[in-house]
Amino acid sequence: MPNSRYLVSILVVAASFVLFRHFTGTTLVRIETDSVIYRGVQSKSGKLATFYGIPYAEPPLGNRRFRAPVPVKYESGEGNEKAILDVQKKSAFCIQSPLDPSHVLGGAGSEECLHLNIYTPSTAVTQTESQKLPVLVYIHGGGFLAGNPLSWPFEHWVEQFPNTVIVSIYYRLSIFGFLAAPSGEKSAGFDANAGFLDQLEALKWIKKNIGFFGGDNTRITIDGQSAGGASVLLHLLAYGGKQQLFQQAIAQSVYRPGLKTIAETKDHFNFVVEHAQCGMPGFSESDKVDCLRTKEVATLMRAAEAAQRHNSTWRYIPVVDGVIFQDTPTVLMNKGKISHVPVLTGATTDEAFARSDDMETELKRWYASPSQKDIAKFNRIYPESGFASKFDAIAAAVGETLLRCASETLVEVMERRGKRSYIYRFDERNPTQDGLLVQHSAENWWMFQGANTGDNGTFVLTPFTKPSQERFATELIAYWLSFVHAGDPNAFNLPGVPHWPAWSSGKGPTHRQRMVLKQRTGLTNESGSFVETKVSKELDRCHAVNLMAARIRF
Structure with a gap:
């Protein structure tokens, strides 16, 4: 059964929101959606309900590695009872690469990381439809190589201002999220910009489900800093600026390196393939991708870091794929191919690298x-x-x-x-x-x-x-x-x-x-x-x- 590590029991509940006292003394919060019941935790002050590590997509393991995320699904029990997911504990972050691979090695984290955290006022989940609260969705930075959403905590935001629902999302990083196969052919079993597709899937999940947590899915603001700011800009530009997943954007210190086309990633891809020992004679691109899917995380991380050391312009960042992104961000902005929404943006006084x-x-x-x-x-x-x-x-x-x-x-x-x-x-x-x-x-x-x-x-x-x-x-x-x-x-x-x-x-x-x-x-x-x-x-x-x-x- 998908996501079996979250499944604690199957039962029917009549109420959509329930508070109950766990045997440890912690107050738990239970919310019922169309397909599943989530069990989170209430803060000591009673103002905040938090749900850590809610899955929004199936784990990208095995044949799903390097592919677009698959929306999460839950199997019903006998009599179509809904699954209950414990989401009280902080979940694993996505596998990390170091920003400077010459000084430290990466590899911490998990591939099973397509989750999101929800911070909501305890009273919000009992509100009527007309009382739903605006939603802030945070996309973390880290150069598309690193970043643990728990590094940017939001509990105090909601405790101080209990009138907003906040969501922080996890997405695949480094080689797992932003390696590109040079042909760009779907037949190779590879999806470019997988990490960005994760973000899109998370936004789709939020639009569909955030109402159960007290949020208004017609008042969503996306926010991000550095690579998160770049992600916000890319969401504004995706598919020619024709999105309907958010209504406003906050872009902090927008990271704007040079982006390549998929074809321009050929040397980078082949370098990784060779270092992962997947460059056997006669292998097609599809064979190489299949081989990469069999490799241990440590093997792929060492190959990824070797590529970074070999050529500093071989970055694990989004690519111009001709579908999601028709051109580079500034070119698209100059042409006005962007979603037209209110924006708050800026940078620090002295930032430079x-x-x-x-x-x-x-x-x-x-x-x-x-x-x-x-x-x-x-x-x-x-x-x-x-x-x-x-x-x-x-x-x-x-x-x-x-x-x-x-x-x-x-x-x-x-x-x-x-x-x-x-x-x-x-x-x-x-x-x-x-x-x-x-x-x-x-x-x-x-x-x-x-x-x-x-x-x-x-x-x-x-x-x-x-x-x-x-x-x-x-x-x-x-x-x-x-x-x-x-x-x-x-x-x-x-x-x-x-x-x-x-x-x-x-x-x-x-x-x-x-x-x-x-x-x-x-x-x-x-x-x-x-x-x-x-x-x-x-x-x-x-x-x-x-x-x-x-x-x-x-």
Whole structure:
């Protein structure tokens, strides 16, 4: 029987929502859907009901490895009684690759990971249809290589603001989610972008079932940071921007590396095949894929990491497959082939992944096809004379192209389509990191209880030590959830925080304005956040770089 490890018994229940006391003293929550009964847990405060590790697809094992997810199904017992699933314990994360395979090996996690976590107010599941709550769906980051959704906890979001249903999803990563077979032929038994298809399947499950958990499936906002932000953008662009699975989007620090076509993955695929000992003479592509399906996880992970070390542009990221994605994200945005929904987006002040002061070296780490003409143009757009040092110029070029400019492009596109959108600059550093820069993912520390992620699904939560830290974290969450509720971060925010103006490219008092999110200083209770006008030269650089999107494929 599918998902037998969750099945604890078969019975009939009449009520859709039941609280009962477990023998350990824990209060359990039981919710009945059309096909199954889920048994979660209620928090000590009584405000929150949590359901960890709900399967949304069948385990992608055996012949399902490297294939599109199969929607989960449950077998009925005698008399068509529904299955009961215990979903009180935090489930295994998907198999991880290290962000830097030269320093540490990956492989932790499980292939049986196509789950989602639901955080809902305890009262929500008893609401009538007209009282259903808006839903936030979070897609984690980690370069499409790593990420454990439990690293970004949401219990405190619902405890503080018990008026939203929140879902975080697991999806296949690294070689299991984003290896591509070069022919792109279905006959090879291979589906490109399997990890992204996982996300789509999770969204379909949520749309179908979230009402049972108190959520309104007509008011879904997707949110993600870094690779999660890239995923949000890709959902906006998928199938020509013709989706109906969500109504709003939050895209944080959108990761925008160069994407390849399936045909361009040939050398990468064959390298993995050889290192996994699946490159036997006479093997067809289908034979190679079948062989990869027989290999142990450790064998595939070592092959995946060897490929990363061999060629830094061989990434496990989405590909332009001609079906889900007709072209690269910026090209599609420039053409307006995108879902038209309200958007909240932005980036941190200093994020960049530059390692040297050589423009060519840095661009070729992220983009496989920049020509000498393109590199020369980058040097003109980011001249050393315009920055404190040559390294700073390179860092700006990489940081804006890879992580910051997509937000500007996104709000401009939505504004042209008549959709109100908001942009921010996050300007508070993670206090546990060295230096004074506001680095990539700094906002995660503040929004998720001092979260710092490590390799192989590990993470550490650092308690806040000052009331001002608690205040700033609450302010951020309130802005986010106000947007979820009303498409406007101002609608239900805290007293005393500044008004966040919608983006406007035209003339007027709110011309090119964005919110700078910052902790207050001193002993006042006022917010430290403020509104600023986007510097024209920064926006002009983004416009100039975007004109090269078709050539360097981002």
